[in-house]
Amino acid sequence: MSLSNEKPPHLRLGVNIDHVATIRNARGGGHPDPLKAAIMAIEAGADGITAHLREDRRHISDEDIDKLRSQLPSPLNLEMAATVEMLDIAVRHKPHACCLVPEKRQELTTEGGLDVVAGHNHLTPYVKQLVDAGIRVSMFIDPDFSQADASHSMGADVVEIHTGTYCEAVIAGDRPKISTELERITKMAAYASGLGLEVHAGHGLTYGSVGPIAELTDIVELNIGHFLVGEAIFGGLDSSIRRMRALMDKARAESGGQKSA
Numbered sequence: 607m608s609l610s611n612e613k614p615p616h617l618r619l620g621v622n623i624d625h626v627a628t629i630r631n632a633r634g635g636g637h638p639d640p641l642k643a644a645i646m647a648i649e650a651g652a653d654g655i656t657a658h659l660r661e662d663r664r665h666i667s668d669e670d671i672d673k674l675r676s677q678l679p680s681p682l683n684l685e686m687a688a689t690v691e692m693l694d695i696a697v698r699h700k701p702h703a704c705c706l707v708p709e710k711r712q713e714l715t716t717e718g719g720l721d722v723v724a725g726h727n728h729l730t731p732y733v734k735q736l737v738d739a740g741i742r743v744s745m746f747i748d749p750d751f752s753q754a755d756a757s758h759s760m761g762a763d764v765v766e767i768h769t770g771t772y773c774e775a776v777i778a779g780d781r782p783k784i785s786t787e788l789e790r791i792t793k794m795a796a797y798a799s800g801l802g803l804e805v806h807a808g809h810g811l812t813y814g815s816v817g818p819i820a821e822l823t824d825i826v827e828l829n830i831g832h833f834l835v836g837e838a839i840f841g842g843l844d845s846s847i848r849r850m851r852a853l854m855d856k857a858r859a860e861s862g863g864q865k866s867a
């Protein structure tokens with residue numbers, strides 16, 4: 607805990623509602639409705655909603671995006687692959703932000719960050735067209751300085767740091783790896799923030815792993831989904847989001863407003 611009197615900046619929570627749609631799609635029909643979950647998430651303390659429209663539409667559908675944009679006043683962060691189809695959808699719907707993610711058909715979830723360095727030539731026109739459409743662009747990257755440099759150089763506004771490796775280390779109770787990964791994320795957050803990028807983080811975060819990430823005041827937003835929807839089975843969506851919100855706020859308040867070194 608720091609002795610600084612400076613109030614730490616608010617840490618935004620984006621709730622990812624993809625897996626509400628996964629459960630709905632298991633039976634077809636409309637229940638449970640991702641829009642209803644989104645409204646509940648905002649009422650429980652989320653600052654925005656995140657949804658990943660995948661090429662195979664395995665969870666969120668085009669109709670979900672229509673409904674979220676037309677019926678939810680809160681910011682929508684649309685996660686998408688850099689494809690012509692997704693670019694057209696994004697430009698048509700103009701979400702608050704688009705987060706470019708790597709996408710492989712066979713993966714269970716977004717397994718690693720986007721390789722912005724290798725994909726520079728492919729990604730640059732997508733970033734430009736999204737920015738020109740007035741959409742904030744975020745790149746979902748591993749904690750690697752060269753990926754932040756490449757994101758910055760192509761005009762992205764935001765980088766979202768992939769926290770998956772850190773979260774797996776927390777679940778495994780692997781202390782050396784937890785500390786290595788936290789150090790990588792801490793340095794990356796400071797580095798990207800120093801470049802003038804807004805810094806987000808997410809993937810795999812739980813009640814047990816969120817605290818040390820929420821303490822890093824270079825990070826302004828966390829995007830969390832699977833764990834919250836899973837916890838909702840036991841205690842309800844409202845209660846899972848309120849508890850996550852409280853853990854984030856406590857960790858952020860105890861950081862004392864200090865920027866990560």
Ligand code: PXP
Nearest residue numbers: 716746808809810829830831832
């Ligand atoms: N951020 C991004 C860019 C993601 O792709 C995902 C998963 O869709 C998340 C955050 C949320 O991850 P989780 O569902 O594991 O909380």
